[in-house]
Amino acid sequence: MKDLGRVHVESFLEMMSAERGAAVNTLLSYQRDLDDLQSFLHGRSIRLTEAASGDLGAYLASLSAQGFKPSSQARRLAAMRQFYKFLYAEGLRTDDPTGVLDAPKKGRSLPKTMGVEDVTKLLAQAETEASDPAPGQLHRLRMLALLELLYATGMRVSELVSLSSRVLDQEGRFLIIRGKGNKERLVPLSQSAIAALRSYGRRLAAENAASKEPQDSPWLFPAASKEGYLPRQVFARDLKNLAIRAGLIPSMISPHVMRHAFASHLLANGADLRVVQELLGHSDISTTQIYTHVLEERLQQLVHTHHPLAKQAKKHE
Numbered sequence: 001m002k003d004l005g006r007v008h009v010e011s012f013l014e015m016m017s018a019e020r021g022a023a024v025n026t027l028l029s030y031q032r033d034l035d036d037l038q039s040f041l042h043g044r045s046i047r048l049t050e051a052a053s054g055d056l057g058a059y060l061a062s063l064s065a066q067g068f069k070p071s072s073q074a075r076r077l078a079a080m081r082q083f084y085k086f087l088y089a090e091g092l093r094t095d096d097p098t099g100v101l102d103a104p105k106k107g108r109s110l111p112k113t114m115g116v117e118d119v120t121k122l123l124a125q126a127e128t129e130a131s132d133p134a135p136g137q138l139h140r141l142r143m144l145a146l147l148e149l150l151y152a153t154g155m156r157v158s159e160l161v162s163l164s165s166r167v168l169d170q171e172g173r174f175l176i177i178r179g180k181g182n183k184e185r186l187v188p189l190s191q192s193a194i195a196a197l198r199s200y201g202r203r204l205a206a207e208n209a210a211s212k213e214p215q216d217s218p219w220l221f222p223a224a225s226k227e228g229y230l231p232r233q234v235f236a237r238d239l240k241n242l243a244i245r246a247g248l249i250p251s252m253i254s255p256h257v258m259r260h261a262f263a264s265h266l267l268a269n270g271a272d273l274r275v276v277q278e279l280l281g282h283s284d285i286s287t288t289q290i291y292t293h294v295l296e297e298r299l300q301q302l303v304h305t306h307h308p309l310a311k312q313a314k315k316h317e
């Protein structure tokens with residue numbers, strides 16, 4: 001007989017996918033977190049669907065005792081809240097036991113980012129390698145296209161590697177990205193990103209035409225993977241290797257760091273916070289506000305230069 005808790009978890013995940021458009025990685029994360037909670041409750045002879053607030057609080061306390069970071073505890077609590085709200089909405093419970101649970105206090109850490117000089121070095125190294133006509137050039141052109149697109153748009157790595165091959169047919173300077181929750185957004189492309197994309201596309205078409213078994217992939221970056229496109233882990237590994245060849249510290253560089261660099265550099269050069277929010281695909285501007293630390297110095301200079309009282313103060317110095 002199938003475990004009832006497992007049945008309800010599966011129903012919950014189906015709902016999150018069908019009605020909320022949750023990404024595959026989000027669903028896997030929810031499943032892992034709920035499996036861990038169920039294992040904890042099983043040790044206390046409590047069914048997942050019948051847990052009380054005290055049981056869930058004890059679970060969170062056990063995570064803290066094991067040394068889990070507040071951010072990890074908060075993620076587990078978020079999964080629990082979604083699940084028990086689902087049970088309540090479906091009439092499978094008469095209450096929501098997570099309603100009285102407090103989120104663990106956590107400091108908001110600043111994202112790792114790269115300076116413009118480091119990004120320039122990385123792109124220059126990729127461009128130099130891509131111009132080498134030696135065997136394997138397609139992979140080097142692919143890396144250049146990936147980097148140029150990432151830095152031009154600030155895409156999530158999952159959005160980048162799963163781009164459609166139809167991108168190569170576009171003539172405009174804009175790209176439509178399908179992000180979290182299946183939401184679409186429009187982002188502009190830089191001239192260098194367009195050039196890198198075209199070079200990669202030409203080479204890809206040439207190699208496909210010369211192949212004995214031509215590939216007809218729906219993906220821009222096809223690969224022999226389960227999904228059919230370049231795994232993000234492979235891109236991250238290749239990016240670190242490129243960073244080493246560019247004389248940079250590999251532990252400080254990742255696709256996500258490049259996304260942070262995109263946002264930070266835009267803000268530092270005068271972009272509006274809400275514009276950056278839209279480009280990043282953040283549903284809530286509070287998520288984007290973490291980047292405002294890069295604005296502090298520029299805003300101080302702005303006030304000192306343009307505020308009338310600041311100008312008066314300079315006259316009296």
